[in-house]
Amino acid sequence: MTVSLIISTYNWPEALELVLLSVAEQSVMPDQIVIADDGSDARTATIINSFKHRFPIEHVWHEDNGFQKTLILNKALRVCKTDYIIEIDGDIILHKHFVKDHLAAAQKGYFVQGSRAMIGETLSKISLQQKRLSFSCLTKGMTTRFNAIRFPLLSSLFKTDPCSSHNVKGCNLAFWLEDYVRINGYFNGFTGWGWEDYEFAERLINSGIKKKRLKWAAVGFHIFHPLSSRANFKPNELIYRETVNNKMWHRSPGFHEVAGI
Template sequence: MQKDISVIISTYNSPEWLRKVLYGYNTQTYRNFEVIIADDGSDERTQKIIEEIQKEVFFPILHVWHEDNGFQKTIILNKALLASTTAYILMTDGDCIPREDFIEEHIKYREEGYFLSGGYYKLPMNISKSITKEDIFSGQCFDLSWLKKHGVHHSFKNSKLYNNSFKSWLLNYLTPTTPSWNGHNSSGWKSDFLAVNGFDERMQYGGEDREFGERLINLGIKAKQIRYSTVCIHLDHERGYVKPEMIQKNLMIRKETKQQKKTWTEFGIKKKQLI
């Protein structure tokens, strides 16, 4: 049967985190999806994990990989986008475990002329490490009482884990946060992504997802806030790949996109042909 939605998961040398994330997709209530791993040059450990998981889960997994040449997430995301087989695409990261209704909620709120902007609930390292396959399959790693037993403190951010549709709707409506394209939890139509020429491949870490969303908005696509409806928990990790020069370059590209109201990047999926 033709799949209805593609889930693109970006990863780089975090095989055990990716394992937990893929277990999360095996719990999904909405099952008509494919998973595409956008792998920014991981070593053979990630390939091995994917081969193991493929034998356990119900959904198909396509591993899109290129050689490691520094932080090139935008390039591998464009390759994964082209490899997808569906009209609708959800993008997330290999450190974000989805709750069982994650894809179902994206399907529920999708609408032509919009992209969906979700969020995440960040976990400390000790809980990130201790979560087991059983914790994911049972759903207890999303339960606030379970998390508090493991050291999570009282916070308004805990409301991101509410399993109540009215409360989630109300918080989506009331939140002052502007909806934007968030690479850990956003979805939209493949035709719209192609209309802006995908991600700008000049960009490395720091705002590359936001710039993609800004071009979508410049195109006339509206952003819909669903950060309290689509629940995923973010596993902690170091960010040794972050460099100040990356941030500065990306800020300049974003500034240009905003000032010129760009809808297209010349450095995306389609490249200028040199004469």
């Protein structure tokens, strides 16, 4: 089984540098690393280029036209050549066994939601300055200590509704590429932030793919930042509700509509 790590980013090269430093320390390296760049300026390209001597990175970029995360993810997935996909945001520092844990949890017929531990505002500022990569549930300044625990032997104790898209977060998500392609990937009709990962998960579930919750394994540490604009929250929620109510598993435009870009 081969795996790609997809990292979405937008104009925060300082955070992306920490993420890539944590990738370099993985106990199991992904076969492919793709940056899904939603229109960042040249600073992000500079950071990415500085890592190319450590491991191959593919940088998929389009012009900045507002929040278009779903579109750039679909473009990034067009270049993936692996069986399995791990998707993270460009503000998620990875535990050194992050990829290893996700591969251990991979199972046909399932997508996997990993854990996100929140780094507090003060600790985040210090970590960015000092390029800190190591965190745990005992680290002073963590705001969600429970999610910072890594104890994969007990991970199976945590159960979730396998047919619920509630609380799915694209910042730490894994799925089979063939499942992604079949449901036409992310829906490009979203404008601005909100609901795109819930809607994607709902279509996976409607297509017969179940959700697996991975707790105390595949831990990602989220760097604090102010909340994104919620201006399109309600219109985006209506798209999600339509998918739920009509049990939709395929939407256009999506992955196939960005072919050739």
